[in-house]
Amino acid sequence: MASVTLKNDRFPAGTSVSAYLRSDLPAMPDPPSGAPSGPVAVSTGLVGADGSLSFSGLADGAKYVAYAQVSGQDRFVQFRAPRAPVNAAVGSRVFFVGDSQIQKGLADSLSDGTGTSYAPLLQGRAWYAWAMMLSEGQLLYAGQAATGGATTATIIANGHHTAAAAQSAKLVAVLAGRNDIVLSVPFATTIANLKTIFDTIAAAGKIPILCTLPAQPVYPTATAAQRTAAAQINAWIRKYALSNNWPLPDFEDVTTDPTTGGQKAGMMLDASHPGPGLGARTMGAEFYNKLKSYLVPQKPLHAIGQPNTGDLNLIPNPLNLTLTGAAGTDPTGWAAATETGTGTFTTYDPATTGSDGLGLWARLARTSGSGVMRRALTPKIAVTPGDFLEFSFRFKTASLEANGAWATLQLVGYAAIGDDPAAAVAQYLGGIKSWRGDVATPGLYSQPPSQVAAGINYVSVVAILSSGSGAANIDFGQMGLANLTQMGALS
Secondary structure (H helix, E strand, C coil): CEEEEEECCCCCCCCEEEEEEHHHCCCCCCCCCCCCCCCCCCEEEECCCCCEEEEEEECCCCEEEEEEEECCEEEEEEEECCCCCCCCCCECEEEEEECHHHHCCEEECCCCCCCCEEEEEECCCCHHHHHHHHCCCCCEEEEEEECCCCCHHHHHHCCHHHHHHHCCCCEEEEECCHHHHHCCCCHHHHHHHHHHHHHHHHHCCCEEEECCCCCCCCCCCCCHHHHHHHHHHHHHHHHHHHHHCCCCCCHHHHHECCCCCCECCCCECCCCCECCCHHHHHHHHHHHHHHHHHECCCCCCCCCCCCCCCCCCCCCCCCCCCEECCCCCEECCEEECCCCCEEEEEEECHHHCCCCCCCCEEEEEEEECCCCEEEEECCCEECCCCCEEEEEEEEEEECHHHHCCEEEEEEEEECCCCCCCCCCCCEEEEEEEEECCCCCCCEEEECCCEECCCCCCEEEEEEEEECCCCCEEEEEEEEEEEEHHHHCCCC
16 A cells, blocks of 8 residues: 655645545546535545645556545545565466457467357467467566457456456556457547556556557458557557656567568467467567566476375376387376377476476377377376365476477366266366467466365366368476465465
8 A cells, every 4th residue: 555745835834634435536627627426535634734634545657637626616636556566576466457469378279269168278369378388487477368359448347457456466467459440439539548547557557567458460351440540559659668667578579571561470360369380479578588587586386396295286297207108108107098090108308408497297199190199198197076176287398389289288177087088078177288389488377276166076187289271299298286275276
């Protein structure tokens, strides 16, 4: 919470002045007039002999209206509470607000944001998942409030900004405005809506992260009016971030081809959305680079050794050091599950390939054809409905983009220990699914804890390669699964 001392000439010494959140006075004109009605004052100050006026208990960075009647006249002073010091580390968890540029990062059956949802699993179009991996888990995805096709007005109507203000993460990223351009929403309306979204988040003591819109296509693929609207919105976002001392991941900057002013080759799938490889990876790197100084140095729960008596990692062979098979290179604890593809499941030493991570890496590889490769952690792990589980791992992929393949590494729930891992899944709890981007440099992947649903008594980890044709692989290691409920580590 913040305190502020104002120098004023509106209220005489000895006057008791009330402070109201400006966002609680939507009907009050700007500049203010008329006595506030309805909301309760959040702070009260007494004007000193030198004209100073102090308030305390204010939300960092929020806008306020100071009000008092003087000789029967309404008097006002508008002010903003001071913010937390710039570049001060404030947290690791980031919540996301916006439209399909965020929503389509959730995994789905079509890998384009329109199929059957596999939330909370993420796919390669989730630029924020790339940011998390690049940060080695220092930046953590805390969830989202996003609707495909939403304008800034729809985001407000759906309450996405208030959901962001109410949740616990201190950092909130906003990427919005693209659909206003498509639907020719007046610039002034878009800006007013963005101000409401940003200021509501700030008033709750959060730090808004203002993201510019990615590059537009060149004319005439994008109309002149659309290109002008995008330039105006992005220019305003940059100025508003600067004036409020808020971080600004500049997606337009990193996705624009300087020779054309349009989109860089291979960066975007269409006029709005990054591709699951280069585009999402580039935006994720920009996001993490601009957030580094705001992130608390930490790592989520992750595997650091093979299990020993009393250890709490539920994965029985997390570093893939216990091996089996004719060649003695296959990681134990995994079984084929209705595989139709041609390929291998083996291990290799990351030290010989320059990769990061402890222990050995497991590699599920399809060597040819279009069949499905699928391995499941065996036996399944017993859980109790209501338990909170946290899942983490390192992974990398190859040849997905060239051969149209999809990679999956998912924590899923089952009712019975004998349920087929290749059959319909009862609950998705964490991981990646339908991932189509090549991950050359592995990072630590972790998601918010998921609660085991009613009727779910077992969980397993399933690795899958599917779709496309030809060689592809997903490599993984340092896998951790913690039952936070049993550990007493929910706080």
